[in-house]
């Protein structure tokens with residue numbers, strides 16, 4: 001829940017339109033996402049939440065025949081400007097997917113992969129990064145004696161925390177999460193939610209979730225999407241207890257979606 005409201009704006013989205021070929025999936029989205037908060041995106045299936053999330057690290061660029069209008073600024077820089085290094089952008093805007101997707105390597109190598117790719121070769125340095133990230137991901141105690149085991153040998157919830165550790169190892173500022181707990185059981189979900197709460201001290205987090213209780217539990221601000229439009233955005237408490245728009249109320253009370 002919100003502790004303070006005077007944080008600086010990390011991500012500024014202005015009049016964003018997004019198209020898959022001729023089909024418009026996002027329509028005039030304008031949002032401000034403050035730093036070191038959790039920002040939830042909710043709305044019925046197909047309303048554009050994942051599309052929006054992927055515009056923030058330009059992952060949609062990889063999809064054929066897509067186009068975009070409007071502006072997205074991160075720390076004041078237009079991330080679609082021709083001078084932007086997209087590889088660097090994706091390092092600073094990490095992503096955790098719906099289904100845990102560890103590499104078929106050891107637990108250690110999953111976390112060390114990004115730092116190694118960035119040129120870090122010294123074993124002690126890699127050891128320190130691996131331990132720090134696994135601790136931050138609240139996984140260290142469960143895996144410290146089996147770092148050489150395959151990442152895929154972990155439980156689903158552990159795999160998702162390993163993926164979060166892997167993202168953190170490249171030192172992003174922003175972590176995007178696309179339904180990160182939808183494949184997890186309630187206990188594993190709780191652990192990941194606790195982790196999200198811890199992580200916002202250091203990161204700006206944008207999370208897509210279908211789980212209304214989860215949005216209410218973990219986020220500071222919430223945007224309600226419908227048919228590619230942001231119908232309402234505000235403090236999570238307000239959205240869930242006193243929504244201004246009828247569509248928001250109908251959705252959060254389960255009347256549709």
Ligand SMILES: Nc1ncnc2c1ncn2[C@@H]1O[C@H](COP(=O)(O)OP(=O)(O)OP(=O)(O)O)[C@@H](O)[C@H]1O
Nearest residue numbers: 020023025043044045046047048049050051052063
């Ligand atoms: N790769 C794609 N090519 C063409 N259309 C797409 C593609 N991905 C998404 N869409 C369309 O864009 C619209 C928004 O989809 P998106 O996946 O962003 O919605 P969502 O709110 O995340 O849905 P869900 O909650 O089901 O994951 C939908 O109409 C979808 O069919």
